[in-house]
Amino acid sequence: MQVDLLSLLLFLPLVGAIIILFLPRKSAAGIKWVSLIFSLPSLFISFVLYFLMDHSNGGMQFSINLPWVRSIGLSYHLGVDGISLPLIILTAILTTISIIASWNINEKLKGYFSLILLLETGMLGVFVALDFILFYIFWELVLLPMFFLIGVWGGPRKDYASIKFFIYTLLGSVLMLVGILVLYFNSGLGTFDMTELVGAKLKPAIENLVFILTFLGFAVKVPIWPFHTWLPDAHVEAPTAGSVLLAGILLKMGAYGFMRVSLPILPEGSRFFASMIAILAVISIIYGALAAMAQKDLKKLVAYSSVSHMGYVMLGVAANTPAALNGAVIQMVSHGLITGMLFLLVGLIYERTHTRMISDLGGLATKIPIISGILAFTSFSSLGLPGLSGFWGEFFVLLGAFSKATVFYKTMVYIAAIGVVITAGYLLWMLQRVILQTYKLKEESLPRINGRELLTLVPIIILIVLIGVYPAVILKMINSAILLISG
Amino acid sequence: MNLDALLPEISIFVFAVVALFAVLLGKGKGRLTAPLISVLGVIVSIALLIFIVPFNREALYGWLSADSFSYFFRILFMNIGIMMIFLSADFINDDDRHHGEYYFLLLMVVLGAMLISSANDLIMIYISIELISFPAYILAGFRKRDVKSNEASVKYFILGTLASAMLLYGMSLVYGLTGTTNLIEISQALPGGLDPIFLISVVMIIAGVGFKIAAVPFHFWSPDTYEGAPITVTTLLATISKLAGFVALYRILIFAFGDFAGIWSKVIAVLAVLSMVFGNLIALPQNNIKRLLAYSGIAHVGYMLICFTFPSADARWSLIVYFLAYIFMNIGAFSVAMIVEKTKKSSELSSFAGIGYSNPYLGVAMTIFMMSLVGLPPFAGFIGKLYVFKSAVENGQLYLVIIGVITSVISLYFYLKVVRQMYFEKGDGIKVEVPILTLVVITICVIYTLLIALYPEFFTRIAISATS
Numbered sequence: 001m002q003v004d005l006l007s008l009l010l011f012l013p014l015v016g017a018i019i020i021l022f023l024p025r026k027s028a029a030g031i032k033w034v035s036l037i038f039s040l041p042s043l044f045i046s047f048v049l050y051f052l053m054d055h056s057n058g059g060m061q062f063s064i065n066l067p068w069v070r071s072i073g074l075s076y077h078l079g080v081d082g083i084s085l086p087l088i089i090l091t092a093i094l095t096t097i098s099i100i101a102s103w104n105i106n107e108k109l110k111g112y113f114s115l116i117l118l119l120e121t122g123m124l125g126v127f128v129a130l131d132f133i134l135f136y137i138f139w140e141l142v143l144l145p146m147f148f149l150i151g152v153w154g155g156p157r158k159d160y161a162s163i164k165f166f167i168y169t170l171l172g173s174v175l176m177l178v179g180i181l182v183l184y185f186n187s188g189l190g191t192f193d194m195t196e197l198v199g200a201k202l203k204p205a206i207e208n209l210v211f212i213l214t215f216l217g218f219a220v221k222v223p224i225w226p227f228h229t230w231l232p233d234a235h236v237e238a239p240t241a242g243s244v245l246l247a248g249i250l251l252k253m254g255a256y257g258f259m260r261v262s263l264p265i266l267p268e269g270s271r272f273f274a275s276m277i278a279i280l281a282v283i284s285i286i287y288g289a290l291a292a293m294a295q296k297d298l299k300k301l302v303a304y305s306s307v308s309h310m311g312y313v314m315l316g317v318a319a320n321t322p323a324a325l326n327g328a329v330i331q332m333v334s335h336g337l338i339t340g341m342l343f344l345l346v347g348l349i350y351e352r353t354h355t356r357m358i359s360d361l362g363g364l365a366t367k368i369p370i371i372s373g374i375l376a377f378t379s380f381s382s383l384g385l386p387g388l389s390g391f392w393g394e395f396f397v398l399l400g401a402f403s404k405a406t407v408f409y410k411t412m413v414y415i416a417a418i419g420v421v422i423t424a425g426y427l428l429w430m431l432q433r434v435i436l437q438t439y440k441l442k443e444e445s446l447p448r449i450n451g452r453e454l455l456t457l458v459p460i461i462i463l464i465v466l467i468g469v470y471p472a473v474i475l476k477m478i479n480s481a482i483l484l485i486s487g
Numbered sequence: 488m489n490l491d492a493l494l495p496e497i498s499i500f501v502f503a504v505v506a507l508f509a510v511l512l513g514k515g516k517g518r519l520t521a522p523l524i525s526v527l528g529v530i531v532s533i534a535l536l537i538f539i540v541p542f543n544r545e546a547l548y549g550w551l552s553a554d555s556f557s558y559f560f561r562i563l564f565m566n567i568g569i570m571m572i573f574l575s576a577d578f579i580n581d582d583d584r585h586h587g588e589y590y591f592l593l594l595m596v597v598l599g600a601m602l603i604s605s606a607n608d609l610i611m612i613y614i615s616i617e618l619i620s621f622p623a624y625i626l627a628g629f630r631k632r633d634v635k636s637n638e639a640s641v642k643y644f645i646l647g648t649l650a651s652a653m654l655l656y657g658m659s660l661v662y663g664l665t666g667t668t669n670l671i672e673i674s675q676a677l678p679g680g681l682d683p684i685f686l687i688s689v690v691m692i693i694a695g696v697g698f699k700i701a702a703v704p705f706h707f708w709s710p711d712t713y714e715g716a717p718i719t720v721t722t723l724l725a726t727i728s729k730l731a732g733f734v735a736l737y738r739i740l741i742f743a744f745g746d747f748a749g750i751w752s753k754v755i756a757v758l759a760v761l762s763m764v765f766g767n768l769i770a771l772p773q774n775n776i777k778r779l780l781a782y783s784g785i786a787h788v789g790y791m792l793i794c795f796t797f798p799s800a801d802a803r804w805s806l807i808v809y810f811l812a813y814i815f816m817n818i819g820a821f822s823v824a825m826i827v828e829k830t831k832k833s834s835e836l837s838s839f840a841g842i843g844y845s846n847p848y849l850g851v852a853m854t855i856f857m858m859s860l861v862g863l864p865p866f867a868g869f870i871g872k873l874y875v876f877k878s879a880v881e882n883g884q885l886y887l888v889i890i891g892v893i894t895s896v897i898s899l900y901f902y903l904k905v906v907r908q909m910y911f912e913k914g915d916g917i918k919v920e921v922p923i924l925t926l927v928v929i930t931i932c933v934i935y936t937l938l939i940a941l942y943p944e945f946f947t948r949i950a951i952s953a954t955s
Binding site: 021068069070071072074108133136137140141143144147148151152158159163166167170171174175177178181182184185 | 844847851854858863864865869873874876877880881885888889892893895896899900903907910911943944947948951
C-alpha cells in the first residue's frame with residue numbers, strides 16, 4: 001500500500017501542536033524549534049506532491065477514501081487537483097515563514113506556536129477535503145486558532161476585532177452548512193462526497209437556494225463587498241503572522257469554495273448569479289482600492305488592498321471561462337505571496353519605528369534600504385508589473401472576462417481596469433510617503449534587516465519572480481483542473 | 488408478579504437506604520462512607536442490568552417495560568449518577584451536614600430517572616417525575632443557612648408543584664377520554680378526529696413537562712434555581728432532571744399520542760423556537776456562570792425539541808446523540824465552574840479571569856466545552872446539532888434550522904465571554920485547586936466531547952439501536 005501522503009501532510013502539524021503543549025514552558029527556544037520542525041514535513045510533502053503529480057490530469061489525485069460515519073454517509077475523502085495543490089504549497093510555505101517570522105514573540109509561546117500549527121492543519125484540511133462535512137469541519141477548525149491569535153497576541157482593539165471576526169465568519173459558515181444539508185437531501189444521491197455531488201440534478205429553485213446559502217459562507221471569507229467589514233479590523237489587530245496567514249490563506253478558502261463547490265456542483269446557480277457576483281467583484285475592486293488610498297495606517301492599506309485584489313479572483317469566478325479561472329487561481333497564489341510579504345514588511349517596519357502611520361514615516365530608504373527596496377519590489381508586483389506574479393492573475397482574469405464578448409462583461413472589464421490604475425496610484429503614493437521624502441522619526445538609525453528576517457522574505461521574492469517570468473510552473477496543472485469545471 | 492426486570496432499581500434503593508442509615512448510625516459525618524456506598528450501589532446496579540436482568544420484559548403488570556430504549560437510558564442515567572457522586576464527594580465538604588441524606592436524595596433522583604426510562608403507564612410516569620422532583624426540591628435548598636439556596640428551593644418547589652398539577656390534570660383528561668393509563672392502550676383507544684378535550688390534555692401535559700425541562704415560556708424558575716442551588720445540584724437539574732423530562736415527553740408523545748403528531752408537533756415547534764431565541768438572547772448579558780449555563784440549557788432544550796416537530800426515525804436517534812453530547816459538555820462545564828467557584832468564592836464570570844494561564848488544563852477543557860456548546864466542530868455539540876438539523880432539513884423544517892443556526896451564532900458571543908475571561912484577561916494568578924475526582928470527571932467529559940465528534944459512528948449506532 002502506498003504511503004498516504006495527504007494524511008501525513010494534514011496531521012503532522014497537529015501532532016506538533018499537541019507535542020508543544022507538553023513541552024516545559026520555560027524552554028522558549030525548544031518550543032520555537034519544535035514548531036518549525038513540525039511545519040517542515042508538510043512543506044516537504046507539498047513539494048513532493050508537486051513533483052509526483054500528473055500535471056496534465058485535471059482529476060483528483062493521491063485520493064484516499066475511507067468510510068467515516070456510515071450511518072449518514074460521511075467519508076474521510078481526501079484528494080488534490082491542480083486548483084488545490086498550488087494553495088496547499090502556498091499554505092505550507094506561508095506557515096513555515098510565519099513561524100520563522102514569529103521568532104521574537106516572547107509571551108505565551110506554547111499557545112502561540114501550537115495554535116499556528118493547529119491553524120495549518122485546518123487550512124490544509126479545507127484544501128484537501130472532498131467530503132462536504134469534512135470540508136466544513138476544517139473550515140470551522142480555522143476559526144478558533146485565528147480568534148486566539150488575534151485576541152491574545154493582537155493590538156489594542158484585539159477584543160473587538162477577534163470577536164467580530166469569529167461571529168461574522170461563523171454566521172457565514174453556518175448558513176453554508178444549511179446549504180450543504182439542503183443540497184444533500186435534494187441531490188437524491190445520499191452522499192456528502194463533493195466529487196459525486198458534481199452529478200447532482202437539482203431543481204432550479206433549490207439550486208439557487210443552495211447557491212445563495214453557500215455563497216454567503218464563501219463571500220464572507222473572501223471577502224466580497226459588502227461582507228468585508230470584519231477584515232480591516234482583524235488585520236489591523238492581528239499579530240504579523242496572523243495577518244500573513246489571514247490574508248495569505250484564509251481569504252483563499254472562500255474563493256476556493258467557489259471553485260470547488262459553486263462552479264462544479266451548482267453550475268446553473270453559478271450561471272444565474274454570475275452577473276451579481278461580477279458586479280460585487282468590480283465594486284470590491286474599486287471600493288477596496290479607493291479605501292486603501294484613503295488609509296492612514298499602513299496595515300489597513302494592505303488590508304483594503306486585499307479586498308480589491310480578491311475582487312479580481314471573484315471576477316474570474318463570475319466570468320467562468322478557462323482563461324478567467326486560470327487567472328483567478330494564479331491571482332490567489334500571487335496575492336497570497338504578495339500580501340503575505342507586505343504584511344511581513346509592515347511588521348518589520350513597525351518593529352523598528354513603532355508606528356504604522358504613513359504620515360509619521362518617510363525616507364525609510366535612507367535608513368533601512370533593503371526593507372524599503374523589498375517593499376518597493378512587492379508593491380510593483382502587487383500593482384501588476386509584467387514579469388512579476390501579480391501581472392498574470394489580473395491579466396488572465398481581465399482577458400478571460402473580456403472574451404465573453406458581451407457588453408456587460410466588457411463594461412465590467414473596463415471598470416476593473418480602472419481599478420488597476422487606482423491600485424498603482426495608492427501603492428506608488430504609499431511608497432512615496434513611506435520610503436521616499438525626508439526622514440522624520442526621532443531615532444538616529446534603524447536596525448538593518450537581519451538574517452532571519454531575510455530568510456522569511458527571500459523565498460517569497462523568488463516565487464514571485466518565478467511565477468512572474470515563467471507562470472507555466474503552475475499554470476499547466478491549474479489549467480488541466482480548470483478545464484473540468486469551467487462552464 | 489415478576490420483579491427481575493426491576494433488580495437494578497431495587498439495588499439502587501437498597502444501597503441508598505444503607506447509605507442513609509450508615510451515616511445516621513455510624514460515627515462522624517460520613518463524608519466518605521456515604522459516597523462510597525452510593526457509588527458501589529450504582530456500580531452493582533449497572534452490573535445487574537448488564538449481566539442479570541432479562542431483556543424485553545414487562546414488570547409491575549405492564550407499568551414498566553424494559554425495552555432497548557429503557558436499557559440505554561437506565562445505563563446512561565446511572566453513569567451520570569456516578570459522575571454526580573464523584574463531583575459531590577469533592578464539593579459537599581465537612582462544613583455541610585447530612586451527608587447521608589444528600590446521597591440518599593441523589594440516588595432517589597437517579598432512581599426516578601431510571602423508572603421513567605421504562606415507564607409504560609401515565610401513573611408510573613407521574614410517580615417517577617415526582618420521585619425526581621421531590622428530592623430535587625430538597626437538594627436545591629440543601630445549604631440551609633444560605634438565603635439564595637432557600638430561595639432556589641422554594642421557587643423550584645412552588646413552580647414545580649404547579650407544573651405537576653398541570654401534568655396530572657392533562658393525564659386525568661386522557662384517562663377520561665380513553666379509560667386507561669397504559670400508553671399503548673391509550674394510543675389504540677384515542678378517538679379519531681380532533682377532540683377539544685384531547686387538545687387541552689396535550690397542551691397541559693406539554694406545559695407540565697415543559698416546566699421540568701425548562702422550555703420557554705415555562706423556564707422562569709430555572710435561572711434563579713440554578714444560581715442559588717449548590718452547584719452539584721444545579722448540574723443534577725441540568726442533566727438528569729432535564730433529560731428525564733425529555734424521556735417522559737418522548738414516551739407520552741411518541742408512544743401514546745403518536746397518531747396525533749400533527750397536533751402536538753405544532754405546539755412543540757412553538758416551544759422550540761421560543762426556547763432557542765429567548766434562551767440565547769437572554770444569555771447574552773449574563774455575568775454569572777450558573778445563570779449563563781441555565782439560559783444555555785434553555786436554548787439547548789430548543790434545539791432538542793426540534794426533533795419532536797416531525798415524525799421520523801432519524802429525528803429520534805438524532806435526539807439521543809444530542810443528549811449524549813449535551814450531557815458530557817454540560818457536566819464538564821459545570822465541573823469546571825464548580826471548582827472555580829470553590830476556590831474563588833464567586834460564580835461571577837470575572838472569577839474565570841486568567842485561568843487559562845494559571846490552570847492550563849482547565850482552560851483548554853473549558854474552551855472545549857464552551858465551543859462544543861456553541862456547536863463548533865470538531866466537538867460533540869457539532870455532531871448533535873448536525874444530526875438534528877440534518878433530520879429537520881430532511882423533513883422540510885428549513886425555517887427551524889435557519890433559526891437554529893442563527894441563534895447558534897448568537898450563542899457564540901456569550902460562550903466566548905467565558906473563554907475571553909480565561910485568556911484575554913489577567914487574573915489574580917491564584918491557581919484553582921483541582922480535586923482528583925473532579926479532575927477525573929472533567930477528563931471523562933473532555934474525552935467524550937472529542938470522541939463523539941471524531942468517531943460518531945459508534946454513538947450513532949447506539950442511538951439507532953436504542954430507538955428501534
